[in-house]
Amino acid sequence: MKHRIALAGCGNVGTALLELLHEKKDELKAKYSFEYDVVLISDIIKGTVANKSGLDLEAVLNELHQHNSFAALKQDSGSLGELMKRYGATVLAECTPTNLKTGEPGLSHIREALSSGISVTTTNKGPLAVAFDELKAAAEQSGAKFLYEGVVMSGTPLIDMIRNGMAGCSVSGVEGILNGTTNFMLTKMGSGATYDEALKEAQALGYAEADPTGDVEGWDAAGKVVILTKILFGKDIAVTEVDRTGITQVTPQQVSSAAQKGNVIKLIAGVDLDETGLHPYVKPREIAASHPLAQVGGAVNAVTVKTDNLGDVTLIGPGAGRRETGQALLSDIIRMGN
Numbered sequence: 001m002k003h004r005i006a007l008a009g010c011g012n013v014g015t016a017l018l019e020l021l022h023e024k025k026d027e028l029k030a031k032y033s034f035e036y037d038v039v040l041i042s043d044i045i046k047g048t049v050a051n052k053s054g055l056d057l058e059a060v061l062n063e064l065h066q067h068n069s070f071a072a073l074k075q076d077s078g079s080l081g082e083l084m085k086r087y088g089a090t091v092l093a094e095c096t097p098t099n100l101k102t103g104e105p106g107l108s109h110i111r112e113a114l115s116s117g118i119s120v121t122t123t124n125k126g127p128l129a130v131a132f133d134e135l136k137a138a139a140e141q142s143g144a145k146f147l148y149e150g151v152v153m154s155g156t157p158l159i160d161m162i163r164n165g166m167a168g169c170s171v172s173g174v175e176g177i178l179n180g181t182t183n184f185m186l187t188k189m190g191s192g193a194t195y196d197e198a199l200k201e202a203q204a205l206g207y208a209e210a211d212p213t214g215d216v217e218g219w220d221a222a223g224k225v226v227i228l229t230k231i232l233f234g235k236d237i238a239v240t241e242v243d244r245t246g247i248t249q250v251t252p253q254q255v256s257s258a259a260q261k262g263n264v265i266k267l268i269a270g271v272d273l274d275e276t277g278l279h280p281y282v283k284p285r286e287i288a289a290s291h292p293l294a295q296v297g298g299a300v301n302a303v304t305v306k307t308d309n310l311g312d313v314t315l316i317g318p319g320a321g322r323r324e325t326g327q328a329l330l331s332d333i334i335r336m337g338n
């Protein structure tokens with residue numbers, strides 16, 4: 001079966017998915033018997049392009065790379081739900097910006113798709129942070145697949161590792177670096193950049209959220225802690241229940257005075273479960289240069305999962321980035337099978 005892909009949100013990550021699909025078309029077919037048409041792309045700023053027989057990705061990508069717009073292409077209009085039906089989508093890749101309070105607009109998009117039997121892959125943390133059970137139930141009811149590898153650690157397969165590789169383990173907690181933007185900024189500040197320079201560069205490289213306040217105030221990492229708490233322990237917490245401090249108060253002077261002591265400052269996030277309950281947190285912490293997380297620089301993330309059967313397992317890999325997050329969507333769609 002050929003996947004008929006609809007894309008909601010064609011920013012950095014959505015565009016990267018299109019690039020990967022296009023570049024790897026032959027390889028995907030040869031290796032996985034994976035075939036696709038992209039039938040619909042809808043973006044609140046760029047507009048909507050669609051074709052029942054599959055869009056010409058070469059032409060779409062040219063427009064995106066040259067003009068960052070669909071203005072020169074034939075456009076369609078309508079709600080995403082109507083358009084997905086009109087163009088016969090079988091998979092929705094949902095990459096609109098994260099809103100951790102309401103989950104919108106991604107939540108409505110995903111609800112619409114799953115209730116119509118359209119499978120979903122998403123990198124959007126909002127819908128999972130606010131409506132995990134509802135969306136999982138909607139997928140079970142309609143038989144659609146619902147995958148979201150990219151919501152934590154971009155394409156680094158933490159969720160697959162926990163779900164599949166660690167099946168049978170009991171987990172008592174996780175801890176690590178869960179936000180690429182702030183880790184990149186702290187690394188840059190360690191080599192002399194100001195806070196503002198470091199943030200601008202993180203935005204230019206596509207690491208930061210549409211509203212970077214979410215990164216620097218620790219909300220993004222807190223949203224990831226909420227999602228991991230659900231996946232690991234089956235427990236619901238609100239993002240406001242995470243004991244959260246961002247890096248807005250961390251100055252280059254603090255970073256360099258830590259360095260003079262041989263230490264580094266990192267934004268550490270995690271959650272532990274013990275007899276007194278759940279302890280979710282996001283906090284800047286000064287750690288010794290010999291600490292395993294001290295060597296994790298730039299937009300790289302690292303997470304240690306504390307298990308009974310395996311002891312501690314640490315996964316290190318990209319935590320943000322266009323192509324790295326596009327890879328999460330691609331691997332989800334391949335895993336959906338033919």
Ligand code: HSE
Binds near residue numbers: 151207209
């Ligand atoms: N803004 C996020 C980060 C993107 O910097 O980690 C990946 O979730």
